[in-house]
Amino acid sequence: MQNEAVWLWYPGDFEIHHGMLQNFKREERGMGWPAYWYIDDCNRNVNFERQYDLDAATTFTVHTTGTGYVDVNDRKYRLEEPIECPAGPVTIKVMVGSVQGLPAIYIDGPVIKSDQGWQASNFVTTLPAGHDPLFTRPDQDPNVIEYHKQAVKPQTETAVNGGTLYDFGRAVNGQVQVQTPHAVTLCYGESATEAEDVAMCYYKQTDVDSQTPVRKRAFRYIFIPDVAPKTVQLTAIHEFVPKPNRSTFKSDNSIINQIWNVSTETLNLCSDVFFIDGIKRDRWIWAGDAYQENLINQYSFFDEDVDKRTLLALRGQDDIKQHMNTIVDYSMLWVIGVLNHYQMTGDREFLEIIYPKLESMVRYFIRQTNDLGFIYGRKNDWIFVDWSEIDRDGTVAAEQILLLEDYKTMMTCGRVMGKDVSDYQRRYDVLKKNLMTYFWDADKGAFIDSYESGKRHVTRHANIFAILFDVVDAAKQQSILKNVLLNDAITQITTPYFKFFEQDALCKLGEQKRVYQVLLDYWGGMLDRGAVTFWEEFDPQQTGKEMYAMYGDPYGKSLCHGWGASPIYLLGRYFVGLKPTAPGYASFEVAPHLDEFNQLTTVMPIKDGTVKLEKDGDRLVVTASRAGGTVKYAGHSVPLEAGVATVVNP
């Protein structure tokens, strides 16, 4: 923005308000389903202030989303009317309140305007005003997201069971326009099976004629009972917030290529304004899902705005009332997500906004640690980790490893902000030592879940986190690989959520070959079932209707689920091997592990640029659009020059 006028608000208010609206968008069988945790809203009244020293008289007009007034040197003026301002020093305040929505201002004028430099106060705290690239014009209302719209016609209309099944050929998230000679019932489905199940489909709307407003929903199929094909015309109006995508992936394996493309489509659908879990269900912002989507985003859309909005919406207002989505580990992943965002973007301006919220979040954790530095769950805290038989007696290893990484986050981000981080270093050292003393089992060569129960039970989760967050040395890493990750006697991960972390850890330990096979089996398996987006969960053993069931609901499974897009992250981070080695890719490396590909051409985003990698047999060519990169391949370490194709041979 800098010198361009934009809509301004109290920082975080836009994200918190729209995050609240997002968490109210769930629908199930005619019922609304607001999220079941405490949800903040934006401030109701905000004061904006700025000083100028004007060379000449000027005029400006203040637009707002609410009620209020303008104060110029202690004299009050009306909103929406031109205000004359004489030369000299001037203090301008704009008071705005909105009883139902986001209080925001837009100031039009040649000199005095709502560009960078305004402070916003909620009468408790004063901070630089917030803004968003979606809202830059005075005729907009930042209470209303302006979705782009795309008409989608059914690809097929098929007579089924006396009715008609419309297949739109893709996942649509939007309203349906209906041209019908009589009132009909719309039965929606992400699958044909669901749409055809008139009694049990997740979304249904009855008595729809050509005038009926139809709610925005996510679907691929619509079934209309008791209607012959070509009687009723449907047009789906897909809604989306456009995001440029600089990434491409084209290899000699067409299944992997399709996995990449379907992953891109899946993430794109689940990230209009925020990272949500799924477009049909829950439509909520979950911190665990968002954490993974952030990592995937880094290798596809590289959309910093969705990232920032999601982090601010999850955190809410400054006072912490409970853990994010009530889950202790989700709060802890949120902290690591801030670190990821900073490593990805090097965005110091955002770090300044989020740092106080980061610090109060970690202080909140510290208040629930015991004498050994271990974090424990309190009443109403959900120690989730994963849907798995984890021994949760007393303190739990997985949570301690996340807390270690949170302390590291505070050290990294705190140093950038010029803070004294010695307290976090001290806490890190104590916790690390006690973690190894109490939770590392030398006989088993692995972390146990709980030491208090005496059961010394091993699950994969803490061990996976220990790999990902560099808690153990190379010898212990190999011990974990052997004794846990590759040990079939240890209960398998069953959720795609934790499968993400497991694949991540396997790749980090050089097991790309195994992961490649998982890509083909698990994601390729979904493609075999005709998936146009990736699912919340997939079990290759299931067939027919049972494929769509989850949580005890025949259509409870979400077939377009953000974390389903994780192949993008795995391919980018571990096969192409691209990662920043300093914040914002000031330096970065490309360390490919591409044995599984004979030919590959891929473009991946970095901050303010791209990296192109071409592999043809043994020949590898890497081109970065800007400097800072190093290719590490086959024992070589070759620096990249901006725009210069660098050839590396083994």
Add this chain to the structure above:
Amino acid sequence: MQNEAVWLWYPGDFEIHHGMLQNFKREERGMGWPAYWYIDDCNRNVNFERQYDLDAATTFTVHTTGTGYVDVNDRKYRLEEPIECPAGPVTIKVMVGSVQGLPAIYIDGPVIKSDQGWQASNFVTTLPAGHDPLFTRPDQDPNVIEYHKQAVKPQTETAVNGGTLYDFGRAVNGQVQVQTPHAVTLCYGESATEAEDVAMCYYKQTDVDSQTPVRKRAFRYIFIPDVAPKTVQLTAIHEFVPKPNRSTFKSDNSIINQIWNVSTETLNLCSDVFFIDGIKRDRWIWAGDAYQENLINQYSFFDEDVDKRTLLALRGQDDIKQHMNTIVDYSMLWVIGVLNHYQMTGDREFLEIIYPKLESMVRYFIRQTNDLGFIYGRKNDWIFVDWSEIDRDGTVAAEQILLLEDYKTMMTCGRVMGKDVSDYQRRYDVLKKNLMTYFWDADKGAFIDSYESGKRHVTRHANIFAILFDVVDAAKQQSILKNVLLNDAITQITTPYFKFFEQDALCKLGEQKRVYQVLLDYWGGMLDRGAVTFWEEFDPQQTGKEMYAMYGDPYGKSLCHGWGASPIYLLGRYFVGLKPTAPGYASFEVAPHLDEFNQLTTVMPIKDGTVKLEKDGDRLVVTASRAGGTVKYAGHSVPLEAGVATVVNP
């Protein structure tokens, strides 16, 4: 309520949400003016829950103000549809969210209904659900206050300056219906002078024709420029929330009688849903004003609901972000207001709701006390006390005396709640001792404002609070009376706000005769100026247009201001001498000081009853509708029997 269905919400949400709306109702010369402090809103999503053990199957229907669903024994049902429920144990949950307003439910059914017994959760805290006697029917929407309406026709239409002045003869708070052959401008005034001032009147609406929606405003006069009388017909639609008034006051002094009646009108207008300061300006809920209005209310409407709503709205959500209206002493008066409410009503149910909020408020004070136990102002805290030249260097005496009374409140209310109050007793003792050591000046026979400045400056304020809150013994009381209250060398109180406390203190010291004269001069003076309601401030020296100016604004003064009704309190509390001596008037006394009246018949409310007092010369007859009272008069102490007229002669 008990077994009657009513609208339910998370306790406090109704009051906080409507309090927020109230604090956004200010208007000035075409500008909205939201209150300039942090304002909470209600929760956005709430879960209601209750268990039943049903003898037989039953049916119920859930209405809400938002979106959500009903959960019966872990199965979901839609809102607004009859739900069948089999016999046996059943757990019912209702999830409701509202993105813009108050989440509330109403359950219709013969057995399962929204009566007493439901718990409400905001997912952080679970408490008995809140309700309000204004919302008891399923066809209502607790987001919308249902004002009763009364058409008021102008009493006169007078040609003035080429236009027409309409005098409605009373203060109106409502919209105007306009029948006009052409568009006109409405200029409002609480005074004729204001309405006729087309350029500067506080409220004005231009281009009004017979269809134009006209905003709700408070006024007595409307002036329409450039229009002859009888051309435009105006009907004011006065809006109000009806409150029964059991009190009457009729004496042989018609001025005092009129003061009583105009006071009643003034308080009535300023207390529709909450105690606000004034109906034209600010229309805000100020804790200082509300504190006084509560005391006045006790002797007129005895409206417990307005009291409770105001206390809850002022306190807001549990997290404390700043002092009420940003003023430290206002927060402290709020605490005392809770004590007053409890003494007045004995309402233990309300005390249970408010006690955690009371305790966290007082704990908030304690966090800003120093080693001597003195409360000090922090950055952004407003140590107000009064608009007066108080020496605010370091800690200030008046604030310490309020804090003492707050500790007493915690002891009284805490004991009722069965809490250990020894910490408050200890803090009280320390603070009391240090107050006397540092702030009592034995030479001056009075409290000084500040000891840190070394100026040893005496104002009336701390000394008045010391009388009111029983901080000093009888000897020191007399010392304060002589050296401060009756000492013209001490700067006079200039604000009606603190004049209230001063008259209160004077009466408490037996100076009814002086206060009687103040009633006649100050309030009688306003009546002489034609007041139909009492003003924010009155200076008998002022005449003409200057009477209406305040805060540097020619019409900034509010002519219908809640604290203007204080004669009701003074007459009831100190002339009639009625007060509870145990919570809820379980015991009460009538200790009249009626030398100024030869004849008087008055009825005053007590909890669940009334006291009637008739004086005719020396003969005094007191009748209480219920037991518990004692008449203390002329050395007698006579118990009152329910419904029996007791004659007391000197």
